[in-house]
Amino acid sequence: MSTECYKFGPYQIDPKEVFYSTALSYAMVNLRPVVPAQKVGGGLECYHKASSLTFTIQDGPQAGQTVPHVHIHILPRTDGDFERNDEIYDAIDVKEKELTEKLDLDKERKDRSFEEMSTEADKYRTLFL
Numbered sequence: 001m002s003t004e005c006y007k008f009g010p011y012q013i014d015p016k017e018v019f020y021s022t023a024l025s026y027a028m029v030n031l032r033p034v035v036p037a038q039k040v041g042g043g044l045e046c047y048h049k050a051s052s053l054t055f056t057i058q059d060g061p062q063a064g065q066t067v068p069h070v071h072i073h074i075l076p077r078t079d080g081d082f083e084r085n086d087e088i089y090d091a092i093d094v095k096e097k098e099l100t101e102k103l104d105l106d107k108e109r110k111d112r113s114f115e116e117m118s119t120e121a122d123k124y125r126t127l128f129l
Contacts, residue, residue: 006028008028016114017029019120019127020125029120029121031111031112034088034092052076052078055073056072066096
């Protein structure tokens with residue numbers, strides 16, 4: 001894993017927030033997750049005892065993209081996490097709206113601290129060794 005910062009649109013991502021990387025991609029913890037512990041499939045699904053995953057791909061503003069860089073969110077799902085299954089998309093829309101209205105990722109980190117995100121990434125990293 002690189003010791004340099006990763007680039008995410010205009011933002012710099014600290015390597016301590018990245019838990020998996022390849023030559024062409026990387027997986028990082030989320031500053032403002034829609035559901036607890038958004039993650040990368042298999043191993044993390046077991047780790048969080050989730051029964052399913054919801055994938056969202058954001059490529060462009062009309063797709064809900066708030067960072068100008070195509071990205072995929074992987075959200076663990078459990079029975080009953082939303083009253084109606086598709087309500088997760090409403091929750092995603094709310095979080096994306098909050099980001100565009102009031103969060104400057106270079107200045108504010110109110111939802112989760114760097115330490116929280118780094119600790120989570122450390123746990124996830126062990127799943128991919």
